[in-house]
Amino acid sequence: xxxxxxxxxxxxxxxxxxxxxxxxxxxxxxxxxxxxxxxxxxxxxxxxxxxxxxxxxxxxxxxxxxxxxxxxxxxxxxxxxxxxxxxxxxxxxxxxxxxxxxxxxxx
Numbered sequence: 001x002x003x004x005x006x007x008x009x010x011x012x013x014x015x016x017x018x019x020x021x022x023x024x025x026x027x028x029x030x031x032x033x034x035x036x037x038x039x040x041x042x043x044x045x046x047x048x049x050x051x052x053x054x055x056x057x058x059x060x061x062x063x064x065x066x067x068x069x070x071x072x073x074x075x076x077x078x079x080x081x082x083x084x085x086x087x088x089x090x091x092x093x094x095x096x097x098x099x100x101x102x103x104x105x106x107x
Contacts, residue, residue, distance in 0.1 A: 028036045029051075031044035054060060089101055 024041075027041060027043050030047040031040055032046050032050075035044060085104070089097065
């Protein structure tokens with residue numbers, strides 16, 4: 001029983017650590033920069049003002065296009081490498097095949 005408690009406690013802390021930056025980003029989007037630097041964790045009422053400031057001061061479209069190109073090319077490259085590795089693991093039979101597979105899958 002205690003083992004499950006610590007497993008769920010660890011998973012809960014890991015989930016909070018993973019989700020907190022996104023929560024902080026959303027809350028920061030609704031506050032002024034002064035409130036963000038003070039560490040305010042409650043949503044504010046400046047979301048539309050911040051969005052209009054973003055689009056008027058920063059040319060965001062080229063940055064979004066650049067991010068799209070990088071993410072798509074990275075995904076295609078990762079799929080290509082993983083497909084070739086999977087094919088190699090399936091075709092090549094040896095005594096250490098399973099050890100390599102476990103090593104690459106578990107890191």
